[in-house]
Amino acid sequence: MPFDYRSDGKVYCAKWYNNSVVTAASNEQTHSPLQKFKRRIEGQRKDINQPDLIRSYNNGMGGVDxxxxxxxxxxxxxxxxxxxxxxxxxxxxxxxVAAWRIHCKAKQKSLMHLKFRRQVILYLWQPDCLQDKCHNYQKYVTIAHMGFATQGSCRACQK
Structure with missing residues (x-):
């Protein structure tokens, strides 16, 4: 049996014996229905029953592992x-890592992980990669931008 389970009526615990032991607990799901799962045992692929709790855990991981x-x-x-x-x-x-995953999904022929990291580093090390690309940008405010007006009265002291 590749799994073991215990329940006290409120909480259900399942232990799945895969390459390493996976333990999961739930107050909503149980081990039934059992799902057929292909696993390589002694060089052959065999069908093994997998608890529903473990299957939903694996589906819910969503790439975290x-x-x-x-x-x-x-x-x-x-x-x-x-x-x-x-x-x-x-x-x-x-x-x-997230950018590399997006790159892999977007491109037919994607870069390897290490090569992608190197490309990112080389781009960020370029001296002009983070500079403003707008050439018409004025860095200094001229006198024409200043507003000249008389100061109004102070709200606090009424002067």
Whole structure:
């Protein structure tokens, strides 16, 4: 039996024995109906019964485990007294992985993960990549932009 379950009438717990043990608990779902699941055992693909609770857990993951795996592929270890830098690097890492997944969905011939990361870094290291692209932009306010008017009376002191 590849799974085990217990219930007290309110909470249902299921333990699924896959490559590693997965334990899930629910107050809504049970193990029934059992779903047929193909699994490789001793070089052959065999049908195994999978509890409905585990199947819905796997369907609800929605790529979270894939995101975790891709984050760990090229993990950057940042050590220091300030956690802000580590949090910022982690946010950049998550954004890069998400952008790579979008790139894979959008393109027929997509880049490998490492090559995509290198392309992003090379683009961000270009000196003009983050500069304003508008050439007609005035950086300084001239005297013509200033408004000249007499000052009104103060609301607080009525002067």
């Amino acid at each position: 894939l995101l975790d795996r891709l984050l760990l592929e090229y993990w950057l270890s940042i050590r220091g007294k300030k956690m802000v830098l580590a949090a910022f690097v982690n946010i950049l890492n998550v954004a890069t």
